[in-house]
Amino acid sequence: MDSSSRPPTARHRPADVVVVEDDPVDREMVLRTIAATHPGLATAAAESGEAAIAMLTGPDRLRPGLVLLDLKLPRIDGVEVLERLRATTATRLVPVVMLTSSRDPRDVVRAYSAGANGYLVKPVGLRELAGLLACAIGFWCGANTPPSGFSGGGAPTG
Numbered sequence: 001m002d003s004s005s006r007p008p009t010a011r012h013r014p015a016d017v018v019v020v021e022d023d024p025v026d027r028e029m030v031l032r033t034i035a036a037t038h039p040g041l042a043t044a045a046a047e048s049g050e051a052a053i054a055m056l057t058g059p060d061r062l063r064p065g066l067v068l069l070d071l072k073l074p075r076i077d078g079v080e081v082l083e084r085l086r087a088t089t090a091t092r093l094v095p096v097v098m099l100t101s102s103r104d105p106r107d108v109v110r111a112y113s114a115g116a117n118g119y120l121v122k123p124v125g126l127r128e129l130a131g132l133l134a135c136a137i138g139f140w141c142g143a144n145t146p147p148s149g150f151s152g153g154g155a156p157t158g
Contacts, residue, residue, distance in 0.1 A: 015044040015062040016141050020052040020069045020081065021099075026122070029129065030068065030099070037134045041141060049076030057088050063149055064094060066140040069116075071100035071107055079114045086115040093147045095140050 017034060021027035027045055034043055044062055046052035052069070053076070055062055067085075071078040078098060085091040097118035098111045108119050120136060123129050 015064045016041040017137060018044045018055065018062060018064045018067045020046045020067065022047055022070060022073050033130050033133050034137065037130055038137050049073045049081040052081050053084055056085060056091050061090060065146050066137065067094055067096045068099040069096050071098050071102050079110050082114045082116060097136055
């Protein structure tokens, strides 16, 4: 089988936005909202902190323009995932925005202290979620200029 007919590996598959969410309903809602509001963006999803770390730091790692990271994940919570991403050279500069239901000020401080680029509280309604994601993705994957080699911002990846 020649390389043009092989299924793409993560190394060759673009992902503008990576969604890290353990709740399957919330994950699907975020992915569908992104697809509806930003149909040209490639997305990838991880259902756990471990899966996110592997997806973003492994040998076939993705280089997204944005990671939307849930705070309340089992085993490895979102802040620990963020700390690991910030401690790894390949992911140190990837924009990570917390997307969580927690309004606890201590969680906000923990996230920003670990290196979060933003902290968004999930709204209850789908329309509100679409508006929130449109603003965040519009900035990080549209207006923002990412470092060389990362998706987003309309810049080519290397």
